Amino acid sequence: MGVVTPARPAAKARPARAATRVRHRDGWWAALFLAPQVIGLLAFLVFPLGFAVVLAFMKWDGLGEKSWAGFDNFAAQLSDPDFGTAVWNTVKLAFLTVPVGLALALLIALALNQVKGKTFYRVVYFLPVVTSSVAVAVMWQIILASGDYGVLNRTVYDWFGIALPNWLEDPGWVIVSIAVVTIWSSLGLNVVIFLAGLQTIPPALMEAARIDGAGPIRVFRSVTLPMISPTVFFSTVVAVISSFQAFDQIYVLVNPDHNDGARTIVYQIYDLGFQNFEFGMSSAAALILLVLTLLVTLVQFGVQKRFVHYDS
Template structure:
C-alpha cells in the first residue's frame, strides 16, 4: 500500500502541473503581449490627441507665440493679462449668465416632462420626438433658429408676437441685452431631450411600492412628487446638473453659428474668447492661458457641486 501511495504521488503531482511544464507562465506572458498589442492604438491615440496637446497647452500658456515665430518664455504674464482683461471678464460674465439661465430652467422643464411621460402609454414615441434635437447637428439647429428669431419680416417669433399680441419683439440676435436670452432658449430646446431621457430612466428606478405607500398614507400628487420622487431622483438630478454646468461653460459651436460674437459682445463666451485669441489675434500663449483658466473654473464649480451634494443627494444604502 505504501508503495502504491509513493508511486501514485508523483503521478498526481504531474497531473496537477500545467501541460508542457512551464507553459503556464509563457501563456500568461503571451496574453500580456496580446493585451498590449490591442491597447496600443488606444493609448497612442489618447497620447497624441489628448495628453500631448494638454501638456503642450500648459507649457504654451507660459509663453508668447504667434504660431510661426520663436517662442518666448513670459512666465505668468499671460494669466495676469487675462485676469485683468475686460474682454475676458465680459466673456466670463456672459458664460455665467448663460449657465444660470440654462441649467435650472432646462433641468426643471426636463423633470416635469419626464414625470408626465412616465405615466403616459406609448411614451417611446414622445421620447423620440424630444430626443431628435439632441442628434441634430448644432449648425442645422442654429440656422433654423436664426429664421425663428430674425428681427425682419421673416422672423417667425416677432411676427407671431406682433400679429397675436400686438407686441413688437426685440432684435433677439443683435440686441446685447437679449442675445444671451435667445442663446439660452435655443440651448435649452436643443438639450431638453437628453435630460428628459435621463430623468425617465431615473424615475423608472424608483420602487413603485414606495409611491403606493405614500398614496395609502394620504399623500397627494404634489406631496408625492416633493417628498418621494425628488429625493429618490436626486442622484440623477445631481448627475444631470454636473453635466449641464460643464456643457454651459464650454458653449461655443451653437453660439458661433447662431450669432456672430465678434459683432455682439453680449454673445462672447469663454470658449469664444479662447478661439478668438488663438485664431483671430494669433496669441496662442494668451489663448492657452485663457483655456487653462476655464479648466480651473470648471474644476472649482464641479468640486463645489460635489461638496454640496451631501446636503441634497440621497443614495440608497
C-alpha cells in the same frame, strides 16, 4: 517567520512557467485590445492638454518661434475686460440654462412617465439632440432674426402689432436667446436621462407612500426626488460643464465679435487663438476655464453629499 518553503518538485515548475507565459501572452493581448483607446486618449486628450499647459506660458503666433512668457498670459487675461465680459456672460448662461433646462426636463419626464408610448415621445424629444448644432443655430436664427427677417418678430407684429426686441443683436437679450436655444437643443437628453432615472424607482415604494396617505406632491418630494437625486446630480454636473463650454451654436447664431453680450469664455479662447493668433494667451484662457470648471464641479460634489441619496 521561520517557515521553510518546501522545495518544489521539478515536475511542478513547468506548469508554473507555462502559467507565467500565458499571463504574459494575455498581457500582450490586453495591450493590443486597449491600444485604440489608449492611443486615442494620448493623442486627443493627454498630448493636447499637456501642449496647452506648456503654451499657456509661452508667446506663440502659431507659426514662428515660441518664447517664454511666464505668467504674463494669465495676468493679461485676468485684467482683460473682454475676458471679464466673457466670464460674466458664461456665468449668466449657466444660471439661465441649468436650472430652467433641468426643471423643464424633469417636468416633461414626470409627465412622460405616466403616459403610454414613451418610446415615441423619447424619440421626439431626443431629435434636437441628434440634429447638427449648426443646423439648430441656423433654424433659430431664422426664427429670432429682427424685424421682417425673423419669423417670430414678424408674426407677432403682424398679428398683434407688438414690436418685439432684437433678440440676437440687443446685448440685453442675446444671452437669453442663446439660453432658449441651448435649453431647446439639450432638453431631450435630460428628459431621456430623467425618464431612465424615474423608471428605476420601485413601484412598491411609490405605492407604499400612497397607502400611507401621501399626495402627489409629497410623493414627489419624499420619494421621487430623493430616489432620482443621483440622476439630477449627474445631469447638473454635465449641464454646468456644457454651459461653460458653449461655443458652436453661439458662433453660428450671433457674431460675438460685434456683440459683447454674446462673448463667452470659449469664444474668447477661439478669438484669441484663431482670430488674433495669440495661442499662448488662448491657452492661458483655456486653462483658466479648466480651473473654473474644476472648482465649480468640486463645489457641486461637496454640496451633493447633503442632497443626493445613493441608497436604494
